[in-house]
Amino acid sequence: MLKEPEVTLQLAIEHGLTEDEFNNICEKLGRIPNFTELGIYSVMWSEHCSYKNSIALLKTLPRKGGKLLVKAGEENAGLVDIGDGMAVAFKIESHNHPSAVEPYQGAATGVGGIMRDIFTMGARPIASLNSLRFGSLKDARTRFLVDGVVRGIGDYGNSFGVPTVAGEVYFDECYHGNPLVNAMSVGLVKTDSVASATSKGAGNPVMIVGSSTGRDGIHGATFASEEISAKSEAKRPSVQVGDPFTEKLLLEATLEIIKENLIIGIQDMGAAGISCSTTEMSAKGKSGMKIDLSKVPLREDGMTAYEIMLSESQERMLVVVKKGNEDRVKEIFEKWDLHCEIIGEVIDEPKLYIDYEGKRKAEIFPHHLVLGGGAPVYRREFKKPTYLKKTKSFKMTSLPEVENIEEAIYKVLSSPNIVSKRWVYEQYDSMVRTNTVVGPGCDAAVVFIKGTQKALAMKTDCNSRYVYLNPREGAKIAVAESARNIVCSGGVPLGITNCLNFGNPYKPEIFWQFREAIAGMGEACRAFETPVTGGNVSFYNESPDAAVYPTPVIGMVGLIENLSHITTSYFKNEKDLIFILGEDFEELGGSEYLKVVHETVAGDSPQLNLDTEKQLHERLLFLIRNKLIQSAHDISEGGIVSALVECSILNRKKMIGAKVIIPVKTRSDFSLFSESQSRVIVSVKKSDRAAFEYYMLRQKAPYRFLGMTGGKQVKINDEITLPLSKLENIYYNTLSQIMGS
Amino acid sequence: MKVKFGIVVFPGSNCDHDAYFSVKHILGYEAEFLWHKDHSIKNSDVIILPGGFSYGDYLRSGAIAKLSPLMQEVINFAEGGGIVIGICNGFQILTESGLLPGVLLKNESLKFVCKDVYLKVINANSAFTNLLNKEILNIPIAHGEGNYFADEKTLEELNKNNQIVFKYSDNVGNLNSESNPNGSVDNIAGIINKRGNILGMMPHPERVCNPILGNTDGTSIFRSVVNSFLK
Numbered sequence: 005m006l007k008e009p010e011v012t013l014q015l016a017i018e019h020g021l022t023e024d025e026f027n028n029i030c031e032k033l034g035r036i037p038n039f040t041e042l043g044i045y046s047v048m049w050s051e052h053c054s055y056k057n058s059i060a061l062l063k064t065l066p067r068k069g070g071k072l073l074v075k076a077g078e079e080n081a082g083l084v085d086i087g088d089g090m091a092v093a094f095k096i097e098s099h100n101h102p103s104a105v106e107p108y109q110g111a112a113t114g115v116g117g118i119m120r121d122i123f124t125m126g127a128r129p130i131a132s133l134n135s136l137r138f139g140s141l142k143d144a145r146t147r148f149l150v151d152g153v154v155r156g157i158g159d160y161g162n163s164f165g166v167p168t169v170a171g172e173v174y175f176d177e178c179y180h181g182n183p184l185v186n187a188m189s190v191g192l193v194k195t196d197s198v199a200s201a202t203s204k205g206a207g208n209p210v211m212i213v214g215s216s217t218g219r220d221g222i223h224g225a226t227f228a229s230e231e232i233s234a235k236s237e238a239k240r241p242s243v244q245v246g247d248p249f250t251e252k253l254l255l256e257a258t259l260e261i262i263k264e265n266l267i268i269g270i271q272d273m274g275a276a277g278i279s280c281s282t283t284e285m286s287a288k289g290k291s292g293m294k295i296d297l298s299k300v301p302l303r304e305d306g307m308t309a310y311e312i313m314l315s316e317s318q319e320r321m322l323v324v325v326k327k328g329n330e331d332r333v334k335e336i337f338e339k340w341d342l343h344c345e346i347i348g349e350v351i352d353e354p355k356l357y358i359d360y361e362g363k364r365k366a367e368i369f370p371h372h373l374v375l376g377g378g379a380p381v382y383r384r385e386f387k388k389p390t391y392l393k394k395t396k397s398f399k400m401t402s403l404p405e406v407e408n409i410e411e412a413i414y415k416v417l418s419s420p421n422i423v424s425k426r427w428v429y430e431q432y433d434s435m436v437r438t439n440t441v442v443g444p445g446c447d448a449a450v451v452f453i454k455g456t457q458k459a460l461a462m463k464t465d466c467n468s469r470y471v472y473l474n475p476r477e478g479a480k481i482a483v484a485e486s487a488r489n490i491v492c493s494g495g496v497p498l499g500i501t502n503c504l505n506f507g508n509p510y511k512p513e514i515f516w517q518f519r520e521a522i523a524g525m526g527e528a529c530r531a532f533e534t535p536v537t538g539g540n541v542s543f544y545n546e547s548p549d550a551a552v553y554p555t556p557v558i559g560m561v562g563l564i565e566n567l568s569h570i571t572t573s574y575f576k577n578e579k580d581l582i583f584i585l586g587e588d589f590e591e592l593g594g595s596e597y598l599k600v601v602h603e604t605v606a607g608d609s610p611q612l613n614l615d616t617e618k619q620l621h622e623r624l625l626f627l628i629r630n631k632l633i634q635s636a637h638d639i640s641e642g643g644i645v646s647a648l649v650e651c652s653i654l655n656r657k658k659m660i661g662a663k664v665i666i667p668v669k670t671r672s673d674f675s676l677f678s679e680s681q682s683r684v685i686v687s688v689k690k691s692d693r694a695a696f697e698y699y700m701l702r703q704k705a706p707y708r709f710l711g712m713t714g715g716k717q718v719k720i721n722d723e724i725t726l727p728l729s730k731l732e733n734i735y736y737n738t739l740s741q742i743m744g745s
Numbered sequence: 746m747k748v749k750f751g752i753v754v755f756p757g758s759n760c761d762h763d764a765y766f767s768v769k770h771i772l773g774y775e776a777e778f779l780w781h782k783d784h785s786i787k788n789s790d791v792i793i794l795p796g797g798f799s800y801g802d803y804l805r806s807g808a809i810a811k812l813s814p815l816m817q818e819v820i821n822f823a824e825g826g827g828i829v830i831g832i833c834n835g836f837q838i839l840t841e842s843g844l845l846p847g848v849l850l851k852n853e854s855l856k857f858v859c860k861d862v863y864l865k866v867i868n869a870n871s872a873f874t875n876l877l878n879k880e881i882l883n884i885p886i887a888h889g890e891g892n893y894f895a896d897e898k899t900l901e902e903l904n905k906n907n908q909i910v911f912k913y914s915d916n917v918g919n920l921n922s923e924s925n926p927n928g929s930v931d932n933i934a935g936i937i938n939k940r941g942n943i944l945g946m947m948p949h950p951e952r953v954c955n956p957i958l959g960n961t962d963g964t965s966i967f968r969s970v971v972n973s974f975l976k
Contacts, residue, residue, distance in 0.1 A: 158857050162887070163798040165759025249757050249801030341756065433859045433887040435952050436796075438763045441959070452957055454766070567957060657916075 008039040008310070019046035020230070025380060032372050040358065040365045043310045045373065047223065047276035048283060051543055054379040057509040058541040061522045065536045066529050070499060072537060073195065077376075080121040080201055080272065082537020083193070084498045086563050088456055091195050093127040096135070096188035096464070096503040096559040098542035102243040103185040107152025112160040112246035114187040116318055119164060120272035123255050124321060126199040126262040127191030130439060131451045132161050134171040134187050135464040135503065135557040136428075139180030141420050141742050146175075149183050150428075150743065156246075157187070158431040163248035164255075167440050168432035169449035172464055175420045178472075181547020186503040186540075188559040190462055192453065199262045202269035203324040203350055204289035210348040211330075212278070213337055214254045214320040218303040220244050221277075221316025231508055231546040250319040253340040258321060260336045266329040268350075273320040279313045279373075281322035282356055286370035287377050289324075293370075295348035297360040309358065309365035324350060386519050387512035395473050398606035400592050406673050410724055412601050413645055416677065418734050419600045420742065422642045427739040446654060447489040447573045447637060450564065459564040461495030467641065468553035469594035470609035475517045477609045479524035479556050481681060484617045485640060486560035487532050491621045492636040492684060494569035494628050495562030497532055502539035502558055507551025509543045517554040525556060531614040532621075534560065571628050573637035574654035575662065575687050578714040580634055582651075582664055583696070584644070586620060586683035587706045590674040596641045597677035610681050617682045623705055624684060632696045633686040643677040645720070647685050649731055652718050656736070659728050663719040664711030672721070687713055748971045749775040751789025753819065753835075755810050756781065760796030760832065760951060767954035768793070772967055781813045791828045791970055792819055794835025796887070796949060806849065806890045807837035820844065828872060828970060829943045833888050836935075836945035845938055845945045846903070847895030852888070853928025859887035861960075862926050864934050864948060865914035868907050871937055872973040873944045873966055881918055882911070882962045884948040886926060886934075891947040893929035893936075903936060911935035911946060 009015060016026040019042060029037055029045050037045060047053060055062065067076035071085040081095035099114025115132065122129045134157060139146040161168045166189070203210070221244035261267055269289065271281045278300070286293050297312045307315075325333050330346060337344035351357075358366035372378030406412045416422060429444035441459060442450035448463040465486040471478030487497045502525065507514040529536055539559075545552045564570055575582075592598050593607025627633045637654075639647040644666055653659050668675045688696045700707045718726040750768045754761045761778065769776040777787055786792060799810035810816060816838070823829045823844050831839040839845040852858060864882045866874055895903065903909050911934040915924040920932045927947070935946030950963030 155856070159889075162857055162859075162889075163757070163759075163801065165797060247801070249798060249803070252759065252798075253756055430860050431857050433857070435859065435885055435887060435949075436759055436763065438766065438952050438955060438958065441957065 011036055011039055011042050016042060020050060021046055025049060032369065032378065038366065040310045040313060041368055043314050044279040044366060044368065047279055047314055048373040049379055052275050053280060054375050055541055056380045057382050057384055057543065059375060060381055060383055061519060064522060065526045067536055070533050070535050072499060072535050076536050076538045080124050082499060082501060083125065083198065084537060085195065086458065089195050091193050092190060092460060092561055093122050093125050093193055094188065094190040094501055094559065094561050095121050095538050096186055096501045096557065097540040098503050098505060099185045099187065100182065100505065100542055100545055103153055104182055106243040107149045108156040109243050109245050111153040111156030111185050113244045113318055114185055115157055115160040116246045116248065116251050117274045118187045118189040119166065119251065120274065122189045122191035123258055124199065124201065124270050124272040125193060126197050126259065127193035128259060129166045129189050129191045130437060131190045131449065131462060132166050132168045132188065133462060133464050133559060134168070135184070135466065136171065136173045137179045137184040137555065138175050140177050141175055143180065146180070147743060153183065153185055154428050154431050160246055160248045162433040164252050165436055167434045167436050169434050169440055169443055169451060170463055171444065173425050173428055176553065178550065178553045181549055182545045182552050184505050184545065184552065184555055186557050188464060188501065190460065190561060197263060199267065200269050201271040201285055202289040203285035203293065204291045205268060205350055206352045208268055208327050208350045209325050209330055209346045210293055210295065210350060211323045211325055211333065211344055212300055212320060212347050213323055213344045214342055215247065215250050215317055216301040216303040216343055217312055217315045217317045217320065219307065219311055219315060222311060222314045231544045244316050244318050246318055253342055254319050254321065257337050257340040257342055261323070261333050264332065266325060266333050268324040268326055270321055270323045273322060275316060277313065277315045277317065278322070283370040283373045285322065285324065286356060287374040290354060292351045292353045292355040293348050294351055294357045295359065297358060299345050299347040301343045301345055309360040313358065384509050384515040385512040386516040388516055389513040395606045396608055400607060403602055405671065406601065409672060412673060413724065413726065414734065416597050416600050416642050417646060417649060417731065418738055419596055420739060421596055422646055423734065423738040424736050425739065426736055427743055441570055442493060442572055448493040450493055450570050452567060457566050459567055459570060461490045461493045461562040461564055462560065463489045464557055464559045465489065466555055466557040468555040469605055471521060471556060472553040473594045473607060474609040475520035475554055476524035477612060479521040480528040480612045481609065482556055482558045483525055483528035483532065484612055484681060485638065486558045487534065487621060488638045488684065490560055490562035491624050492571065492573065492638055494571045495564040496625065497534045497560055497562045499534045499537045500529060500558050500560045501537050502556055504539070504541045505545050505552065505555040505557065506543055507546045514551055521554055521556045528614060531618055569628050571636050573651060574635055575651050575660040575713045576634040578660055580687040580689055580713045581693055582662060582710040582713060583686050583688060583707055584683060584710055585623065585686060585705065585707045587680065588669065588675060588678050588683070589680045590669055590678045591680045592674060592678060595643065595677055595679045597643065597673070610679050612681045620682050620684065623703060626699065627686070627696065632692050632699065633688055635687045637685050639683040639685065640679065643679055645676045649718055649726065651685055653728060653732050653735055659732065660713050661715035661717045661728055662711060662713050663715065665721055666710065667708065746974060747775055748790045748974050749777065749788065750791045750793055751777055751779045751786050752793045752795060753779045753815060754781060755797070755799035755813065757799045757801050758795050758797035760949065764793050764795045764951040767951040767963070768967055771954045772964060774971060779815055781815045784814050784818060786818050786822055790974065791830065792822060794829065794831040794838050796833030796835065799834055799838065806834060807841035810838045811842040816842065823943050826940065826942050830873065831945040832949055832951065833947055836947055837890065839943060839945045844943050845936060846899045847893055849890050850892040850894050851890050852892050857889040858926055859885065860926065861885045862948060863914050863916050863924065864911040865918045865920065867912055868910045871910055871941055873937065873969050874910060876969040876972050877965050881914065881916065883960055884950055884962055885952050886948045888947055891927045891929065893933045895930060900931065906939050908936050908939060909933055910937055910944065
């Protein structure tokens with residue numbers, strides 16, 4: 005076995021710690037840490053585990069209230085009450101860096117990790133979502149990444165047996181060297197059988213269950229906390245390898261031991277493996293542990309204590325069992341053919357003793373290592389970025405008029421950001437478990453809850469161009485648009501989880517973006533009464549070229565109180581009336597039209613009025629509950645034209661055209677492609693028109709009659725004719741043509 | 746008589762609960778799970794081998810499952826004329842076990858595919874289709890290895906004995922390459938054995954039984970099976 009290196013300040017710095025942090029550790033221990041201890045500190049105090057640069061701001065977000073049962077950050081995932089003795093657990097997490105160097109395994113283990121966060125709470129995962137961002141599809145490397153990431157997500161989720169029901173995929177050059185792969189999971193749990201990630205009660209045995217431990221993923225958490233560079237390729241061994249089959253067995257066994265009330269606490273092993281689970285559980289229960297690493301089932305010979313403590317081998321859990329139940333727990337894991345070993349016990353003293361092969365390898369204080377305990381908290385410098393002056397001063401009126409408006413429409417409709425992501429989501433099993441009422445391809449997915457009349461609506465959302473141009477407003481819009489999608493499907497928004505993908509927080513301009521985005525998100529969440537249940541911060545999303553656009557992805561879950569409220573976005577019948585709710589302000593900043601037709605990202609983001617948005621939600625829910633509308637689809641990227649076309653063709657089994665008049669304020673391209681917020685297209689049966697308009701007028705709500713459904717084309721303002729067959733071909737086949745299958 | 750469905754649970758099965766729910770709670774038949782390590786089919790009248798990734802399917806779909814203790818019982822049951830339905834992974838296990846002819850290769854696209862497809866009913870007189878009142882069914886698929894292949898002699902046999910039950914078609918029954926989602930020879934989606942007691946199909950009828958999901962085309966397959974006992 006190799007001799008362990010001597011611990012010096014230099015070695016600590018190579019582990020990603022700062023001089024101050026190293027001194028802090030020496031002071032706490034009253035000595036220089038040994039090599040294993042240094043390893044544990046370096047992963048626990050990495051950005052990924054400690055949130056040291058973000059936690060101060062995250063605490064300004066609304067993290068309780070509403071129907072929240074567990075405060076954000078207290079457990080592995082947030083928990084929201086949905087009545088009938090049930091709660092929904094959900095969380096989103098990033099796996100950007102691993103996916104940049106090893107797209108298939110990076111994405112697969114991202115899915116696996118977030119699933120474990122859900123079932124470690126005793127919740128059965130019922131749906132999976134994601135949010136993906138890549139560079140331009142013209143680039144071969146991008147197509148390689150897209151193919152690998154999608155296969156990775158699919159293979160893991162499909163085998164694990166949880167439907168992937170919704171998501172978003174965007175393409176922009178800023179993600180060229182640093183794609184974003186965010187995975188979200190939603191689970192259901194009975195409120196009386198929720199498990200906690202805690203450890204207490206001296207003498208209770210500590211068990212490791214699931215896969216054996218190998219050398220994969222060592223320092224994954226540290227790798228995730230630095231910028232991607234030419235050297236990153238060498239970090240490929242820091243990427244873990246996924247085994248969805250074992251995870252499926254682990255799910256069933258875990259839910260059984262929780263259901264039988266055999267345990268004190270349980271935590272999954274993701275980032276920082278045994279280091280993280282032993283310290284966090286001990287710190288939470290204000291206790292300690294004595295651990296013997298010689299008992300850990302290994303898959304490789306000659307592993308050191310350092311390697312075992314830092315391994316990020318997947319599909320493992322740490323379980324603190326109520327003394328006396330060891331045999332029953334072992335029986336359950338044996339039934340599922342999984343490892344289950346006692347590796348130590350809980351002690352009253354708040355210390356962690358790690359032994360290996362008869363030698364003491366670490367002696368540390370759990371509380372000192374964890375977020376909320378002794379882990380460092382920094383308040384970073386911030387400075388308004390200079391690029392904003394340039395982007396804000398852009399004059400829309402300087403844009404040349406397009407010569408052929410139909411050509412511009414087709415150009416926007418063919419954008420990979422607008423077209424159907426069928427090529428992607430058909431690789432995901434979206435139906436297994438037979439609860440998916442509305443699957444991928446619509447506004448929000450709807451999954452019903454067997455044995456009740458309820459369903460959950462869910463969606464991920466973020467327009468990062470808006471956030472780039474105006475971080476505060478852009479983050480507000482991300483929350484508002486998720487909520488609008490939930491409402492359009494008939495649901496009441498319950499709460500959000502967030503995945504905050506930003507650049508290097510040590511750069512003041514990046515940190516300004518982060519600060520502003522958090523402020524906007526907080527405002528919106530308070531307005532919609534959707535607390536933040538938890539989530540993930542991913543900094544250092546930079547490649548040698550530049551940082552990615554600030555991308556605070558919102559994952560939202562809403563409750564549909566009655567299955568009869570479920571509403572979809574597409575037209576239902578010929579000769580229904582089409583209305584638009586909301587107003588247009590000719591806002592083109594950051595629009596798809598500007599990017600695709602005029603090849604620029606400039607201007608200000610659209611403005612969002614939270615009161616207007618909230619009223620829109622209330623009215624939509626009234627209209628839905630009173631069955632006054634047949635469909636509801638919000639206007640987002642690509643403006644009113646894209647939204648209308650989608651209303652016509654989203655139901656491929658029954659496409660229905662439309663004939664409409666879209667009012668033009670100053671220029672037709674402005675009106676057709678404006679991405680003004682708080683707007684929804686609805687269709688209304690002729691027989692419901694009077695009741696619908698009576699309600700809207702009494703509400704003094706802004707709305708307008710646009711036209712009528714029917715026919716085989718979308719006709720706009722008597723001058724634009726878009727045949728459904730051509731639209732169908734563009735919408736459903738563009739992405740597969742680009743990807744070559 | 747009361748017909749009892751036995752639903753096999755392999756480690757990695759993930760459509761076991763869907764089949765159970767549809768048969769028991771939607772259609773109201775008796776149903777029980779059968780554990781892969783057991784040696785008894787617990788007096789089941791019909792065995793369902795559900796979809797999923799038995800034993801992870803890292804080697805070749807169904808290759809491990811066919812060796813499980815319970816599978817030996819299922820094979821004996823089937824060889825004695827017992828009714829067996831293999832759906833998706835279940836179909837793969839049936840071909841691996843030699844209970845049905847042919848093999849299921851990787852999809853022609855080399856990609857997993859999940860979507861609604863249309864099936865043309867080729868044999869409406871089998872134990873699994875005798876109550877079908879439609880010629881075209883709309884049932885989803887979700888698989889990476891559903892590309893059915895058999896040599897010409899086997900195909901001839903299948904045709905001669907009326908063993909081909911479903912073919913992938915479009916919504917009006919045209920059989921062509923556009924309506925073939927995985928490259929299966931002759932658009933074959935489901936077959937029975939010569940004796941007619943074993944069905945293997947890649948599409949998932951258990952996914953289209955609940956009216957809440959907007960399509961109940963799968964129910965008539967399970968109803969047909971029960972009906973065949975009453976004859």
